[in-house]
Amino acid sequence: MKGDGNIGDQEVSTSDAVEAFLADSPVSGEAVADSVGAFIERHKSSGNATSSGRATGPGLGRPIVVVTSGGTTVPLERRCVRFIDNFSAGTRGALSTERFLEAGYAVIFLTRSGSLQPFSQMLPAADPPEIIDRVAMLQPPSAAAAAGSPGPAGADGDSVVIRPEHMAAVARVLRARQACREQGTLLTIKYETIFEYLTYLRLTSELLRPLGPDVMFYLAAAVSDFYIPWSELAEHKIQSADGPLELSLQRVPKMLGELVNKWAPQAFTVSFKLETDQRILVHKAFTALHRYGVHLVVANLLHNRKDVVTLVEPLAAAAAAGAAAADYPAGDSAAAAAEDAAEGVRTVVLQRPSAEPDIERLLIKEVAARHQAFVSEAAR
Amino acid sequence: MKGDGNIGDQEVSTSDAVEAFLADSPVSGEAVADSVGAFIERHKSSGNATSSGRATGPGLGRPIVVVTSGGTTVPLERRCVRFIDNFSAGTRGALSTERFLEAGYAVIFLTRSGSLQPFSQMLPAADPPEIIDRVAMLQPPSAAAAAGSPGPAGADGDSVVIRPEHMAAVARVLRARQACREQGTLLTIKYETIFEYLTYLRLTSELLRPLGPDVMFYLAAAVSDFYIPWSELAEHKIQSADGPLELSLQRVPKMLGELVNKWAPQAFTVSFKLETDQRILVHKAFTALHRYGVHLVVANLLHNRKDVVTLVEPLAAAAAAGAAAADYPAGDSAAAAAEDAAEGVRTVVLQRPSAEPDIERLLIKEVAARHQAFVSEAAR
Numbered sequence: 001m002k003g004d005g006n007i008g009d010q011e012v013s014t015s016d017a018v019e020a021f022l023a024d025s026p027v028s029g030e031a032v033a034d035s036v037g038a039f040i041e042r043h044k045s046s047g048n049a050t051s052s053g054r055a056t057g058p059g060l061g062r063p064i065v066v067v068t069s070g071g072t073t074v075p076l077e078r079r080c081v082r083f084i085d086n087f088s089a090g091t092r093g094a095l096s097t098e099r100f101l102e103a104g105y106a107v108i109f110l111t112r113s114g115s116l117q118p119f120s121q122m123l124p125a126a127d128p129p130e131i132i133d134r135v136a137m138l139q140p141p142s143a144a145a146a147a148g149s150p151g152p153a154g155a156d157g158d159s160v161v162i163r164p165e166h167m168a169a170v171a172r173v174l175r176a177r178q179a180c181r182e183q184g185t186l187l188t189i190k191y192e193t194i195f196e197y198l199t200y201l202r203l204t205s206e207l208l209r210p211l212g213p214d215v216m217f218y219l220a221a222a223v224s225d226f227y228i229p230w231s232e233l234a235e236h237k238i239q240s241a242d243g244p245l246e247l248s249l250q251r252v253p254k255m256l257g258e259l260v261n262k263w264a265p266q267a268f269t270v271s272f273k274l275e276t277d278q279r280i281l282v283h284k285a286f287t288a289l290h291r292y293g294v295h296l297v298v299a300n301l302l303h304n305r306k307d308v309v310t311l312v313e314p315l316a317a318a319a320a321a322g323a324a325a326a327d328y329p330a331g332d333s334a335a336a337a338a339e340d341a342a343e344g345v346r347t348v349v350l351q352r353p354s355a356e357p358d359i360e361r362l363l364i365k366e367v368a369a370r371h372q373a374f375v376s377e378a379a380r
Numbered sequence: 381m382k383g384d385g386n387i388g389d390q391e392v393s394t395s396d397a398v399e400a401f402l403a404d405s406p407v408s409g410e411a412v413a414d415s416v417g418a419f420i421e422r423h424k425s426s427g428n429a430t431s432s433g434r435a436t437g438p439g440l441g442r443p444i445v446v447v448t449s450g451g452t453t454v455p456l457e458r459r460c461v462r463f464i465d466n467f468s469a470g471t472r473g474a475l476s477t478e479r480f481l482e483a484g485y486a487v488i489f490l491t492r493s494g495s496l497q498p499f500s501q502m503l504p505a506a507d508p509p510e511i512i513d514r515v516a517m518l519q520p521p522s523a524a525a526a527a528g529s530p531g532p533a534g535a536d537g538d539s540v541v542i543r544p545e546h547m548a549a550v551a552r553v554l555r556a557r558q559a560c561r562e563q564g565t566l567l568t569i570k571y572e573t574i575f576e577y578l579t580y581l582r583l584t585s586e587l588l589r590p591l592g593p594d595v596m597f598y599l600a601a602a603v604s605d606f607y608i609p610w611s612e613l614a615e616h617k618i619q620s621a622d623g624p625l626e627l628s629l630q631r632v633p634k635m636l637g638e639l640v641n642k643w644a645p646q647a648f649t650v651s652f653k654l655e656t657d658q659r660i661l662v663h664k665a666f667t668a669l670h671r672y673g674v675h676l677v678v679a680n681l682l683h684n685r686k687d688v689v690t691l692v693e694p695l696a697a698a699a700a701a702g703a704a705a706a707d708y709p710a711g712d713s714a715a716a717a718a719e720d721a722a723e724g725v726r727t728v729v730l731q732r733p734s735a736e737p738d739i740e741r742l743l744i745k746e747v748a749a750r751h752q753a754f755v756s757e758a759a760r
Contacts, residue, residue: 076464079656079682081602085453085465114494119509129499129553131508132515136542138554160550162516162540170540173509174518222461226625236657245606247627276459277616302459 015262017253022202024229025195029203032189036108036204039187040064043106044211062106062185063214063371066204068221069093070112072194076247078233083193084249086222090115091306092272092360093220097186098176099364100218106185110200110221113190119173121358124166135166194224198255205263212266213378216371217259219271220298227252256292268374269294270367276302282347285312289345296370298363299347309363311348313370395642397633402582404609405575409583412569416488416584419567420444423486424591442486442565443594443751446584448601449473450492452574456627458613463573464629466602470495471686472652472740473600477566478556479744480598486565490580490601493570499553501738504546515546574604578635585643592646593758596751597639599651600678607632636672648754649674650747656682662727665692669725676750678743679727689743691728693750 043061070093071086094116097107101118109118120126124134139161162170180186189204191197208215226249260269271294275281278301285297289312299310350366352359423441450473451466474496477487481498489498500506504514519541542550560566569584571577588595606629640649651674655661658681665677669692677692730746732739 073465077656081467081654081656081682082604083465083467084456085463087461087463114507117507117509120507123508123512126508127494127497127500128503128506128508128511129497129557131511132503132550132553133557135512136515136550136554138551138558158551160542160547160554162542167540170512170516171518171538173512174516174540177509177513178518224462236655244631245627245629247625247629249625249627251624274461275616276457276461302461 014253014257018255018258021229021253022199024231025199026230027193027195027199029199032200033203033207035187035189036207039106039108039184040207040211042184062104063216063375064108064208064211065100065105065216065218066108066110066201066208067093067097067100067218068110068197068201069097070115070191071222072112072197072224073192074194074224074227074249075233076228078230078235080193084224084226086224088112088115088222090117091121092300094118094120095358095360096218096220096364099360100368101176101180101185103364103368105216105368107187108204109186109188110197110204111188111190112221113192117188118186119176122169122173122176124169135162135170136160137163194227194252195230197221197223198252201255201259202263205259205267208267209264213268213375215264215267216367217264217267217269218367219256219269222274223255224252226250254292256288256294260293266378268296268371270296270298273297273299274302274305275300282310282312285310285347286345288312289314295374296367298367306359307352309350309359311350311366312345313348315344315346394633394637398635398638401609401633402579404611405579406610407573407575407579409579412580413583413587415567415569416587419486419488419564420587420591422564442484443596443755444488444588444591445480445485445596445598446488446490446581446588447473447477447480447598448490448577448581449477450495450571451602452492452577452604453572454574454604454607454629455613456608458610458615460573464604464606466604468492468495468602470497471501472680474498474500475738475740476598476600476744479740480748481556481560481565483744483748485596485748487567488584489566489568490577490584491568491570492601493572497568498566499556502549502553502556504549515542515550516540517543574607574632575610577601577603578632581635581639582643585639585647588647589644593648593755595644595647596747597644597647597649598747599636599649602654603635604632606630634672636668636674640673646758648676648751650676650678653677653679654682654685655680662690662692665690665727666725668692669694675754676747678747686739687732689730689739691730691746692725693728695724695726 043064069088070090071088073080073086074084076082076084090111093109093111095118097109097118100107111117123131125131137160138158140158189200191200205217228247228249256269256271271288271292273281273285273288275284281299281301285299288294288297295313297312299312301308348366350359350362353362356362423444449468450470451468453460453466454464456462456464470492473489473491475498477489477498480487491497503511505511517540518538520538569580571580585597608627608629636649636651651668651672653661653665653668655664661679661681665679668674668677675693679690679692681688728746730739730742733742736742
């Protein structure tokens with residue numbers, strides 16, 4: 001049954017549904033394909049081995065991870081005024097990207113416009129004018145002269161300096177972005193709609209296919225489950241005069257199976273599950289493993305996703321990665337562990353170390369170790 | 381018929397529908413009421429007459445405008461993962477707020493979290509890490525020492541300075557925000573959902589009612605037309621396993637009539653219409669004037685709203701404001717002008733002057749002049 005979905009009364013091949021979805025999409029991915037192609041060229045040349053000493057595949061300077069982030073939108077009109085959105089600030093994707101860069105990866109960051117960007121969290125505020133207020137301050141002409149640095153003046157003759165208490169944070173952001181530019185390790189691709197997201201994901205995965213197991217897909221974006229096909233959308237804004245609004249949304253065909261089985265069958269694929277109800281979370285993660293053949297599922301609950309994540313993986317992969325259950329706090333996962341054995345999967349609960357501001361450092365360490373084991377296994 | 385809506389087969393009093401909506405809302409506005417109350421106290425004291433020399437009402441230091449901005453969301457679950465959103469970057473509200481501050485108003489800025497904030501547009505980028513890259517740069521220790529200002533160093537010993545080419549822009553932002561802080565002229569209230577927006581708007585308007593005509597409501601937010609009552613929302617995320625999703629949304633009761641007739645009946649109210657279809661835009665603006673009794677409608681088309689707006693107002697008000705049609709480029713509004721006479725309204729088309737980066741300076745000049753005439757009229 002892998003790759004097939006049961007939609008309504010009809011058995012519809014997921015492949016056909018996916019093809020129909022993409023054929024209906026109004027998005028052209030040409031510009032994206034060009035930049036992804038150039039990015040791959042840069043990183044597959046074997047001359048640029050990194051200082052991280054990672055075991056990378058033949059001809060590949062760095063392993064490449066595609067990090068998807070933010071929530072996809074579903075337009076309710078063609079000239080889009082209203083849309084259905086999936087809640088996601090993009091924190092997981094942005095922080096994970098920072099950690100993947102630290103770990104020696106080149107990152108293709110497929111991100112919703114306006115969601116959190118890498119290195120944002122190093123800054124003391126989120127909104128642009130507030131950020132400026134927090135990190136910078138006016139310096140009157142007299143003070144600047146006393147310091148021996150009149151510098152370029154503002155309209156009133158005073159200049160602007162970085163506040164001493166934020167100097168280190170701002171310098172960190174600048175250095176991190178400078179390193180990405182110089183090494184060309186971060187490619188940011190922005191999307192808004194489900195149509196853009198899936199079009200870009202498919203073309204990226206197909207372009208990366210020749211690189212085999214050195215590629216990881218880390219699918220942290222919150223992808224819409226339901227949509228209205230472009231061909232059924234009204235051209236203009238829906239009018240409110242005619243009583244209640246009845247919307248009938250179709251299921252978005254599941255792309256995971258296509259990605260794993262067709263678009264990039266040799267890559268290492270990590271998918272995410274976000275639920276609000278603990279009771280169905282782990283079960284849904286099992287389903288993703290068995291139905292779609294992903295290599296690892298990161299399961300989150302909405303209310304504590306910044307402190308706890310559960311890794312769900314096939315038992316064989318866990319053994320290959322040399323992961324030991326004793327390394328992790330067990331939490332209340334005893335019941336889940338019993339279910340594991342029957343289903344041939346195992347769960348590992350990661351908790352944010354109290355000394356760490358975020359859980360992503362630990363998470364990416366675990367994920368990268370599994371990818372490394374996967375690459376070694378594939379090389380045998 | 382004013383204040384009544386025809387919903388389906390039933391005549392339902394809008395007042396009753398509005399009360400039912402607000403009673404069903406899960407939002408408490410206590411913290412917002414406290415800050416709005418303090419803001420009003422500060423600005424109604426007559427001792428603080430402004431330098432702008434505006435004719436303001438008795439006991440009021442500055443006229444107050446409530447600017448609403450951004451789009452409201454409609455949750456599809458209580459623990460909100462999915463929601464329906466209205467497209468709005470918040471540019472109109474943010475830029476208008478800057479112009480109202482320049483014109484001597486105190487502004488209550490009711491804004492969607494994450495949408496554009498005042499003074500953002502003065503900066504060279506929108507995303508936080510990119511903004512830092514654009515306005516700041518690392519200065520190596522040697523350069524800093526040569527300039528005589530070693531200053532506080534980053535982790536690698538280098539410091540950060542503002543780039544000369546952006547010094548003036550950053551200084552402008554800092555001075556503008558500093559002025560708002562010192563004079564207490566900008567109160568920002570953030571909302572996400574339609575429930576928060578309408579709860580905050582009602583309590584703000586009721587608190588402002590005693591100030592009479594000196595208060596303006598400038599309702600630029602994109603407010604949802606349809607919603608699902610809180611009492612009907614599922615607790616957890618809607619599951620996608622069970623085939624297509626059928627959503628039945630109810631109309632959000634029209635609050636405009638309540639605002640104009642009950643919550644703040646003496647205030648000057650400006651509402652906005654955004655459509656994608658020129659043919660229905662002006663007609664809908666007429667309806668807002670006649671059905672809800674607003675004093676001015678700003679009508680926009682999605683595709684050219686940054687270059688052209690159409691003011692729609694009752695003929696009497698236009699005469700009082702001394703506005704002359706000859707002052708404005710007529711565009712293709714001849715047909716609309718003919719219709720005006722029959723309906724007792726007039727339309728004025730504003731076009732962005734080519735020398736101006738935005739249309740808001742012209743728009744706020746026009747709006748403020750009409751408010752001033754309205755205040756003078758009320759004082760007779």
